[in-house]
Amino acid sequence: METRRLQLLLELSRLGSMRAVADALSTTTSSVSQQIAVLAREVGTPLLEPDGRRVRLTPAGRRLAEHAVTILAAVESARADLHPGTDPVGTVRTAGFATAISRSLLPLVLEFADSHPGLRMTLHEHEPAESLALLVADEVDLAMVYDYNLAPAPLDPSLESSPLWTAPWALGVPEHLAAGVSGNALAVFEAFREHDLIGNSRNRADEDVVRVLTSLAGAGPAVRHKADSLDLVEEMIVAGLGVGLLPADRPHRAGVRLLPLAEPEVRLRSYAVIRKGRSTWPPLALLLEKLVEKRLSAVP
Template identity: 55%
Template sequence: MDFSRLRLLLELSRLGSMQEVAVELRTSTSTVSQGIAALARDVGTPLIEPDGRRVRLTPAGHRLAEHAVTIIAAVDAARGDLDPSTEPVGAVRVAGFATAIRRSLVPVIDDLATRHPGVQVRVHEYEPAEALDLLARDDVDLALVYDYTLAPASWRSEHDVRPLWEDEWGLGVRVTERRTALADFSGDDWIVNSRHTADEEVLRTLASMAGFTPNVVHRIDALELVDDLVVAGLGVALLPLARHTHPGVRVLPLDPSPLLRGHAVTRLGRDSWPPLRAVLDRLRPAAVAG
């Protein structure tokens, strides 16, 4: 069903004359007549009938004109929502890992609410693989994810990726530890992320370069809990160098030093939606990892 033909029918129901519709829409009477005839063929029923020298809508025509009011209003509203020049309105669904939400998203929400009160941000905490899966299913509009220089992500052709920031990572050990080289910890138990494999890939790459295979014993998501295990002597782990760790933990620099890279990912072409654009334009890195 052609949208422009629906508008012709709606105007005819309002003005009562094809000539007046033609004047209103700056077209010809024959164009109006042909458009409504084509619409009747689309729906399979007559929409107008003769009324002296004029025409009037049939019952089916009146009913379709009533639907046209709702349809045209919805289309006009959708066009307004998608027009980059209009004030953005809508809910932006964001899935991301905790550090990126804390560093890049939370600091801009107040400014966003002040400048664009019609934009709502809905936050969901997920690891990268989970967030990208939600993005692929259109269950979220924006994914905040990470990868490492030693374990780069494999982006899809549909991904539009924007870099946010980088963090240098090192080796988290007890503060009393005297060993400093990665190879010195070849016999220790290791702690890796329970929800994302990239952390373990980085560890195994570094360990291979140092000539050993790490004994991965613990899989933990929360960095605070990783700190607790390190302090308790239950293992060592890769941790951000700039992060404020537990007083009983220190982070040793590594060579090569793995970099964690934060990214904002949308589906290709979706950033023209004004509410999402408003969020993307404000995302920024913070100075220190959390």
């Protein structure tokens, strides 16, 4: 059923004649009659009956006019809710890696609670491939993902991304083995070529970076252990199980030394990813705007 036809029927129930409806809606009497006749065929029951030289609504017509009040109100509410200029109302479903949730999304949850109480977010912690799969399946509205400058990740053509913050990464090694190790990233990897490397158990990005560096260095540590938590990676390093890539700007535990990786530099790059065509939805548009604002404010 077209909402325009429901509006004609509702106006007829209020004004009592097709002529009055035509005048009120700047159309013709014949157009009003034809559209209501089409509506009657759609619902499968007569909506009008003769009343002298005029017509009146049948019981079914009156009942449908009552439904029209609710239906048209809901349509207007939806239009207002989705209009780009309206105050955002709704729930944005997000998925992202732990650091992005902690660094980027949680502060906005608190901010929106005060500034936009009608906007809510659901948060799901996932590695990039998992988040992107949920986004492609339309199970989330926004994915916070990452890749590395040395191992760019391809993006599904149905998605679009906004670059956010970046962070330098280093090689975490047992502190007692760090003495005398210096030089660029290739020299660092060469120094630990005989050691095992601790990779990420839910994402291959670390391994891709290691593969690039070891190929440039001619040799380097091989992935033997995997862990999902950075804290666990550090524990495994202290226990002597190997070395691992760690954020250079993150506090680390005693017993771990972070060796800078430069020439080539290793940087994690974070992105906010959405489905194409969704950026005008007010709640999602606001969330993207705030994420980009935080990126720009972090630029020196």
